[in-house]
Amino acid sequence: MKHLLSIFAGILLCAILPSVAADKYSIIPEPGRTELKPQATRTLKLLSDKAEASLGKDAYRLAVTPGGVHLASGGREGRLYGQATLRQLQDQLAAQPEGIPCGVIKDKPRYPWRGLMVDPARHFIPLADLKKFADLMAYYKFNKLHLHLTDNQGWRLPVPGYPRLESVASKRAETFGDGIPHGGMYTREELKELVAYCAERGIEVIPEIDVPGHNEALAAAYPEFFCFPKPDMKVRTVAGNSKELVCPQKPEVWKFYAAVFKELKDIFPSKIVHLGGDEAPTELWEKCPLCRQARARAGMRDEQEQMRAFFARMTALLAKNGQTPQFWYEGNAGIYHPGETVYAWRQDQARQSIDKTKKAGLNLIMASNEYCYLDFPQIQGQYNWGWMRTTTLRKCYELDPAFGKSPQETGHIRGVHAAAWAEHLPDLNHLLYRVYPRAMAIAEAGWSPMDVRSWDNFRRKVADHRAFVLKRFNYDLERTKENEPPFRWENKK
CATH class of the missing domain: 3.30.379.10 (Chitobiase/beta-hexosaminidase domain 2-like)
Structure with a gap:
C-alpha cells in the first residue's frame, strides 16, 4: 500500500x-x-x-x-x-x-574563457565589494576575474622592498577636480582571500600589471625607472594617458619587475599575468640616449623592434616563475610572439583581428569595445564623458565572437571578455550599474551556441532575472535613463 x-x-x-x-x-x-x-x-x-x-x-x-x-x-x-x-x-x-x-x-560552454575585468587602479575596490562582484559572476557562469591593478591613476599591488608604491603610487590628490583625495592598496592577505573565494566559485583571478606605459603612478613613486626622470611627477588625477614609458635599458627596472612577478606568483595560483602593452607611444624611447645606444648595438631598425624585444624579455622573466603573458592587442602582430594570447579591444577592429591573429599564430580573446566595454553608457543620454558610444543591451547581445566565420577560421578564439574601466566608476554601485544587465548578454555570447540564442527569449529572461537578482543579491537591475547613480564630477566635464 x-x-x-x-x-x-x-x-x-x-x-x-x-x-x-x-x-x-x-x-x-x-x-x-x-x-x-x-x-x-x-x-x-x-x-x-x-x-x-x-x-x-x-x-x-x-x-x-x-x-x-x-x-x-x-x-x-x-x-x-x-x-x-x-x-x-x-x-x-x-x-x-x-x-x-x-x-x-x-x-557545456561554447568557449573556455568568459571573463570580466574590473579596474581598481582607477578607483580602489574594497575586498568585500570584489567578493560581491564575484558572486554575481558565478551566478552567470563567468570563470575569469581580471584585476587591472596598476595604471596612471593608482598602483594597488604591494611589492616587498618598494614602500613608495603604497606611500606615493597608491594615492592621488583628487579625481576630476573634486578635491577629494583617493587611495587604496591591497594586502597580500586580502588578495589571497579573494583568490580563494573566487576559486570556490570556479573563477580564476588574473592580475594585470601594465607595461611599459600607463605608469604615471609608478613614475611618481620611482622616477628613476623612466627614460627622463621627473622628480615632480604626480599620480594622475584625470583620465587619459601620458608618454611616460619605463626605460628598458635600466637594470633597476628589471630588478623591480622580477620582484613584482615573484609577488604575483606567491599570491595568484594562475599562471597568467596580463601585461597590458597597449597605448605605449615610443617617442621617448626614440629620444632616450640609452635606448638609442641599445638599438644601435642590436641593429634594430626602430622602436617597434625595441618594443618586441622588451616584451620578449618580460616574457622570459615571467617564464622563470612558470608564468605566461597576455596583452591588449594593438593590431601590430609584429610585437607579439606565436602562442601568446591577445585581447581584441579597439573599436571596429574585431573582425579583422580574427584573421590577423590566426595568421600570426596568436590566441584571441574577443573584448571589442563596441560590444564589451561596459563602462560605456547603456541608454542614450546617460553620462558618457563626451566621447563614449552608447552600447545598449541589445548591442552587447549581438556579439558573436566568431562573427559567423567557420570553426576552421576561428579555432584560435578562446572566448569573450568584458571590461569596466573605472575612471568614471567610483564605487561598487556605479560599477554594477554599468556592468549589469549587459554582462548577462556577454555571458550568453561566451557560453551559448548561436543556434539556441534569441534576443526575444533573452529579453524575457532578463525581465525574470530582475526579481531573482533582487532577492538573492539585494540588487535591482532596473535601468532607465534617469536612475543611474549620480557622479559628483558630472558637471565638471
Whole structure:
C-alpha cells in the first residue's frame, strides 16, 4: 500500500502544467540543449549528484523531475556550472511557486574563457565589494576575474622592498577636480582571500600589471625607472594617458619587475599575468640616449623592434616563475610572439583581428569595445564623458565572437571578455550599474551556441532575472535613463 501511495503521489506531481505555471526555463546563459517535458515540478530537491567523466570536465546534465533534480557532471567545472543552473531554477521556482517544467538540460560552454575585468587602479575596490562582484559572476557562469591593478591613476599591488608604491603610487590628490583625495592598496592577505573565494566559485583571478606605459603612478613613486626622470611627477588625477614609458635599458627596472612577478606568483595560483602593452607611444624611447645606444648595438631598425624585444624579455622573466603573458592587442602582430594570447579591444577592429591573429599564430580573446566595454553608457543620454558610444543591451547581445566565420577560421578564439574601466566608476554601485544587465548578454555570447540564442527569449529572461537578482543579491537591475547613480564630477566635464 505504501508503494502504491508513492506512485499515486508521483502521478499527481506529474500533472500537466496548469495555465498559471511557467512553461519555459529562465536560465542565463542559455543552455546548449534543453528538452522540456509536459509535466511540472514544485520541488528542486537534489536527488543525486554524480560524476560522469564521459560528459567532459566542464559539462553537466541536469534532469528536472516531479520529485526533484538529478545532476551529473564531467568534472569540477561542470558540477559548479550545473549547480549555478540549479540556483537559477530555484530562484525561478521561488518566483513561480505554481511550478516550472520538468525537463533535461545538457550543457557545456561554447568557449573556455568568459571573463570580466574590473579596474581598481582607477578607483580602489574594497575586498568585500570584489567578493560581491564575484558572486554575481558565478551566478552567470563567468570563470575569469581580471584585476587591472596598476595604471596612471593608482598602483594597488604591494611589492616587498618598494614602500613608495603604497606611500606615493597608491594615492592621488583628487579625481576630476573634486578635491577629494583617493587611495587604496591591497594586502597580500586580502588578495589571497579573494583568490580563494573566487576559486570556490570556479573563477580564476588574473592580475594585470601594465607595461611599459600607463605608469604615471609608478613614475611618481620611482622616477628613476623612466627614460627622463621627473622628480615632480604626480599620480594622475584625470583620465587619459601620458608618454611616460619605463626605460628598458635600466637594470633597476628589471630588478623591480622580477620582484613584482615573484609577488604575483606567491599570491595568484594562475599562471597568467596580463601585461597590458597597449597605448605605449615610443617617442621617448626614440629620444632616450640609452635606448638609442641599445638599438644601435642590436641593429634594430626602430622602436617597434625595441618594443618586441622588451616584451620578449618580460616574457622570459615571467617564464622563470612558470608564468605566461597576455596583452591588449594593438593590431601590430609584429610585437607579439606565436602562442601568446591577445585581447581584441579597439573599436571596429574585431573582425579583422580574427584573421590577423590566426595568421600570426596568436590566441584571441574577443573584448571589442563596441560590444564589451561596459563602462560605456547603456541608454542614450546617460553620462558618457563626451566621447563614449552608447552600447545598449541589445548591442552587447549581438556579439558573436566568431562573427559567423567557420570553426576552421576561428579555432584560435578562446572566448569573450568584458571590461569596466573605472575612471568614471567610483564605487561598487556605479560599477554594477554599468556592468549589469549587459554582462548577462556577454555571458550568453561566451557560453551559448548561436543556434539556441534569441534576443526575444533573452529579453524575457532578463525581465525574470530582475526579481531573482533582487532577492538573492539585494540588487535591482532596473535601468532607465534617469536612475543611474549620480557622479559628483558630472558637471565638471
